[in-house]
Amino acid sequence: RKEVEQDPGPFNVPEGATVAFNCTYSNSASQSFFWYRQDCRKEPKLLMSVYSSGNEDGRFTAQLNRASQYISLLIRDSKLSDSATYLCAVRGSARQLTFGSGTQLTVLP
């Protein structure tokens, strides 16, 4: 079983839709959680950190459920420009991030 798992998708949604991604992690000692966005043939870029209390940044909401060991990302009012691959990342006691395989989102006009 991979340490961080995501549904690869693809998710194809119309503009304006709300879409949610989940990510599960296996290491209960994980300490930090993140969502990254990766455009085609580009590098991953930090979208947002995920805090225990949940956090929101504009149309994006991230939540953490430590008991069930999953994190989620909700995108409201999807824009065409939201089309990308969304990677969840987890850091435990080690220094590096462990990434999921990514969820591909396409927002359709």
Place this chain on the structure above:
Amino acid sequence: GAGVSQSPRYKVAKRGQDVALRCDPISGHVSLFWYQQALGQGPEFLTYFQNEAQLDKSGLPSDRFFAERPEGSVSTLKIQRTQQEDSAVYLCASSLVFAGASGNTIYFGEGSWLTVV
């Protein structure tokens, strides 16, 4: 520099050739990571440097892979006797302070795309 810079951006190597991939982290960044990303997969950790010290190389897939950061800034990832399964994007990332510090953002370069034929 403005961001993490990697070179070459694209490299085609014949099987058995040695390759060297360079990473220029953001100036002053202490931590440097190398990741390997295969098509359709997330980045997989290879190795981590804090300044010039290689503190973790647990992700290097074989002894054909070697990384160095001799002066604590530029880093080179070397792959000897390349194999087809080495074809991937090699991403370098850096962060200002030691990895694991609260609020420490990791910035990625655009990657070096390696194709072994």
